[in-house]
Amino acid sequence: MNNKEKIFNISLDLFSKHGYDGVSMRQIAREVGIKESSIYNHYSSKQEILNSILEYYVREMVSDEIPLPQASRNLDKGFDFFYRAGCDAFLSKLRQEKMMKITRLLFIESYHNDDVKNFLKKSIIEEPINGWIVLFNMMKSKNLIRKDCDVVQLSQSFFYYGMFLLYEHFIINYPEDDEEFLEEFMLKTEKHAKTIFDSVKTED
Amino acid sequence: MNNKEKIFNISLDLFSKHGYDGVSMRQIAREVGIKESSIYNHYSSKQEILNSILEYYVREMVSDEIPLPQASRNLDKGFDFFYRAGCDAFLSKLRQEKMMKITRLLFIESYHNDDVKNFLKKSIIEEPINGWIVLFNMMKSKNLIRKDCDVVQLSQSFFYYGMFLLYEHFIINYPEDDEEFLEEFMLKTEKHAKTIFDSVKTED
DNA sequence: GTCTATACCCAGATAGAC
């Protein structure tokens, strides 16, 4: 691992622990084992280190989406199968150590960094919500859920629960075991999804 | 308004906008219209200003709970009435400008201030969740919901949705109109509550 | 209770030798 990578990894580690403002260039330099001034050969500023971290997250997240036709086929195999497949795809991204650290960083920095805030808003909230709206509409057309139910509210009701579990883990319960959380996350959101699904499913 | 109150209010205003670390004693002094050193006649440190803000929040929040017998009577008048009464009690506390500002501050500071974190965990999450568990059990004994449903999961499924709405408003969508949000909050959580309720209610 | 003055520390960043 060269020094640029070291700076990246150590910065990420410290930022995710203490927040961006809570970490100094001196601290980063000390842990990397070089002088502060040497950092500036690799990154032009502290902000640029953060930017490169966010870019990394975006790059990793765009991959691995489940395509819609696949989702449709999964749905035909039953709700349980469908849900687990979707959840697995999501968790496989999140499960990587760097991604967990960056996710915490997103929650920490979103209140005063507009780039982070907008990223969280669009890519972590709005886009998935829209994805779920599509999926609930699909369930409607397959006659799995009632025609009169509100898919937008349903998507939010489902999705926001999971979002707060993430916030709770990454902020309120930090630092607790990540792996254990991910197990629990899967179980809890599945139960929650069933609760939501039960309230609108058609009689069979 | 004396200078001590001015320091309190201006600190709260700035902290809730920029976070604790994002505000300096110089800034506070400037806005109050005195010198930094004069602040120390009223508060022994910056941290003590924050503490006094948190104490204020706790003092305001302990009042105004709906007592259990009242909740039980409300429930007999139908789910809608019951839910609105509870929601009104909660929103009447939150509606005050200072309380809104402190709520944002709680979300901002919880990641690196253990006092804030523990307060959020116990008083804002655990205690309300336990309250809802009691209420769902009450619904069970009144035969409004099925005997076999999981009241703990139900309470979480209901409550965490609202919590994320708060996070979304105070952090992600900040600064947007508070009054408008509170209206929307009431409508959305009511719809959500009905979704949850519908999935477990007894046939009538 | 407020002021001026200042102590002291730590931040991000740059210049220039090697």
Add this chain to the structure above:
DNA sequence: GTCTATCTGGGTATAGAC
């Protein structure tokens, strides 16, 4: 690419005059 040395500016807090 890394170093030493340094600049500049900001932070919290205190001493002592009025």
